[in-house]
Every structure is written in structure tokens, then in C-alpha cells.
Amino acid sequence: MMIRMFPGLRAALSMVFVFGLVASASGQLQMNYYAKSCPRAEKLVQDYVREHVPRSPNLAAAILRMYFHDCFVRGCDGSVLINSTANNRAEKESIPNQTVRGFDFIDRVKSILEAECPGIVSCADVLALVTRECIVVTGGPSWRVPTGRRDGVISSATEATNNIPPPSSNLTTLQRAFTNKGLDLKDLVILSGSHTIGLSHCSSFSSRLYNFTGKGDQDPAMDPKYAAILKSKKCRNPNDNNTVVEMDPGSFKTFDLSYYSLLLKRRGIHQSDSALITSSxxxxxxxELLKGSQENFYAEFALAMEKMGRIEVKTGSAGVIRKHCALAN
Incomplete structure (x- = not known):
């Protein structure tokens, strides 16, 4: 017997179905997931970060970048941590990840947790928790990190290249990459605020200074005075692959709103930064962020980070718990 379904009911049921898919992907994440299986897990992560990151403050930005790059490829499953093998070029080998660092730090935290609770805490959760604590210890915002992620075992350099938007991205490319991961324009703007800390290699933006359209020209979207400073004092050689530059000059160790002020002055260092002021x-x-308080920015950033941390997570029977984060079991 065929049952006639009214259009409104059909639409409502479709929405319930879609919501169910989303919920099933992240619904098993929960706060204090390891409360019984490894009660000290989060405290051990916190203590290690608090002891070591202040000695190397640039590490916080590096770990945050690693987390972004992990979540944008196969979701937040720790696949960025896997080493290449003779038969596979892993995400680490992709162009976007060749300057990512901090892998040894994650390995050390994981080894502490393995000693405490063998085979319990996933590498994906280690990365998520370490990222949050790194930002907190530098004076930045905290956010909820529900746990229960399981680890992926597939890591592809090609997938990383295809999914991680490069620093030369325009707004269309950025929005497409974020939309593909369930993030919207507001998330894009908020999460780009992570560039308020850390450094960037000259090679990631030198084309804006020396050869923007292939004719030896400069990107007109960049403040010419700022470009001149970069060319004369920092990135003097268009082929420089080693020199690093502050992404938020004068404030690159402080998690604040300065990054957004620089955008309006046309001093975003990457094309992907400048892209944020190319649409109304x-x-x-x-x-809006600049009109508000730093506390408001922190609150917005916290919400966006929690949202990102739920991208395509593996829970339940999906994925594995890798004993060594660099190895796909």
C-alpha cells in the first residue's frame, strides 16, 4: 500500500534524517569521556603542556595549525600524525604540512598517557586536548573539548593537498573548503583569528611581494608600505624558504584582536588573510569583532573551535586507538 506524504511532512522527516546523520557522527563525543577509563588523562595533558610550552611559546601556534590541518582531512582523527611508509605518502609529506611542526610533542604526551592507561586515549583526542591547553597557557581562550574520538588509519598526502586551503586562497576557495567541512563564513572569519599568534615562512606569501601575477608585480591588495618593510627587512629574497615572519607583527605572542585590525589596514600577510575583507x-x-571586546572574541573562538573539533569524527566502533600516533597500527 502506498502512503501519501504531504510535502511539509516529507521535508520535516528529511530534516530529521539529516540531523540524525550529523548527530550520529558526533553524538558519542562527551565531556569527561575518560572519567572512568583514564581519570587523570586530561590533567596529565594539562600538566605537561603547562610545564613545557612556556619554554617554547611558538609551539602553541604550531600545534593549533596542526589541529586545523588534521580536521580538514578525513575529519579530526589524528591522521596528520601518521608517518609515511614505503607504500604510502602520508599527510605529513604534503605541501601544506611540510612546515608543520610539533609532532614529537604530541608523541611525548601520548607516551605519558600510554604509560598511565595503555590503549585507552586516542591520538585524535590527544591532539584536541593539547591544542586547547596550548592556547590557554599562552593566555588565549579555553573551550569545551568533548572527547571520545577514535583514530583513523588512512593518511594521504594527496588528500591533504586537496582539502587544506593554501595561504594563496581567495575567499571563494576558502569558503568552499570550510563549507565542505560544515563550517560557515562566520566560522572562517573567527578561526582565521588564530593567525593572531605564530609565524609564517616568507615562501608562503613571497609571490605577493615579488611576482603576484607572474609579471614581477606586487599584490595591490597589500598595503605598499607594509610590503616595502617586508621586502627590505624580512623577505629580501623572493626564493627564501627559511626566514619566518610574525603573522601579527608586534603582537604575535598574544591571542588578541590585533590580527583583525591589521586586516582593515591591508596588512594581512597571506592572500587568504586579505581575502576576509574582499566581501561585505x-x-x-x-x-563586528573589532567593535566588541576581547572576551567576546574569545567566546566566539571557543564556539568555532568546538564546532571544528566535531568534523567527521570517528566514534564507537569506527576507527581504532593507535598505540603510537606516528604509526597506523
Whole structure:
């Protein structure tokens, strides 16, 4: 017997079905997931980060970048941590990840947790927890990190290249990459605020200074005075692959709103930074953040980070718990 379904009911049921898919992907994450199986897990992560990251403050930005790059490829499953093998070029070998560092730090935290609770805490959760604590210890915001992620065993350099938007991205490319992961324009603007800390290699933006369109020209979207400073004092050689530059000059160790102020002055270091003021909608978010308080930025960043941390997570029977984060079991 065929049952006639009214259009409104059909739409409602479709929405329930879609919501169910989303919920099933992240619904098993929960706060204090390891409360019984490894009660000291989060405290051990916190203590290690608090002891070691202040000695190497640039590490916080590096770990945050690693976390972004992990979540944008196969979801937040720790696949960025896996080493290449004779038969596979892992994510680490992709162009976006060749300057990512901090892998040894994650390995050390994982070894502490393995000693405490063997085979219990996933590498994906280790990375998520370490990222949060790294930002907190540098004076930045905290956020909820529900846990229960399981680890992936597939890591592909090609997939990383295809999914991680490069620093030369325009707004269309950025939005496409974020939309593919369930993140919207506001998330893009908020999460880009992570560039308020850390450093960037000259090679990631030198084309903006020396050869923007292939004719030896400069990117007109960049403040010419700022470009001149970079060319004369920092990135003097267009082929420099080693020199690093502050992404938020004068404030690169402080998690604040300075990054957004620089955007409006056309001093975003990457093309992907400058892209945030090329549309009225994105620029409106930037302006709104600057009108608000730093506490408001922290609150917005916390929400966006928790949302990102749920991208395509593996829970339940999906994935594995890798004993060594660099090895796919």
C-alpha cells in the first residue's frame, strides 16, 4: 500500500534524517569521556603542556595549525600524525604540512598517557586536548573539548593537498573548503583569528611581494608600505624558504584582536588573510569583532573551535586507538 506524504511532512522527516546523520557522527563525543577509563588523562595533558610550552611559546601556534590541518582531512582523527611508509605518502609529506611542526610533542604526551592507561586515549583526542591547553597557557581562550574520538588509519598526502586551503586562497576557495567541512563564513572569519599568534615562512606569501601575477608585480591588495618593510627587512629574497615572519607583527605572542585590525589596514600577510575583507559579509564580521571586546572574541573562538573539533569524527566502533600516533597500527 502506498502512503501519501504531504510535502511539509516529507521535508520535516528529511530534516530529521539529516540531523540524525550529523548527530550520529558526533553524538558519542562527551565531556569527561575518560572519567572512568583514564581519570587523570586530561590533567596529565594539562600538566605537561603547562610545564613545557612556556619554554617554547611558538609551539602553541604550531600545534593549533596542526589541529586545523588534521580536521580538514578525513575529519579530526589524528591522521596528520601518521608517518609515511614505503607504500604510502602520508599527510605529513604534503605541501601544506611540510612546515608543520610539533609532532614529537604530541608523541611525548601520548607516551605519558600510554604509560598511565595503555590503549585507552586516542591520538585524535590527544591532539584536541593539547591544542586547547596550548592556547590557554599562552593566555588565549579555553573551550569545551568533548572527547571520545577514535583514530583513523588512512593518511594521504594527496588528500591533504586537496582539502587544506593554501595561504594563496581567495575567499571563494576558502569558503568552499570550510563549507565542505560544515563550517560557515562566520566560522572562517573567527578561526582565521588564530593567525593572531605564530609565524609564517616568507615562501608562503613571497609571490605577493615579488611576482603576484607572474609579471614581477606586487599584490595591490597589500598595503605598499607594509610590503616595502617586508621586502627590505624580512623577505629580501623572493626564493627564501627559511626566514619566518610574525603573522601579527608586534603582537604575535598574544591571542588578541590585533590580527583583525591589521586586516582593515591591508596588512594581512597571506592572500587568504586579505581575502576576509574582499566581501561585505566577511568584512562585516571582522568589523563586528573589532567593535566588541576581547572576551567576546574569545567566546566566539571557543564556539568555532568546538564546532571544528566535531568534523567527521570517528566514534564507537569506527576507527581504532593507535598505540603510537606516528604509526597506523
Amino acid at each position: 559579509s566577511a568584512k562585516a564580521y571582522v568589523t
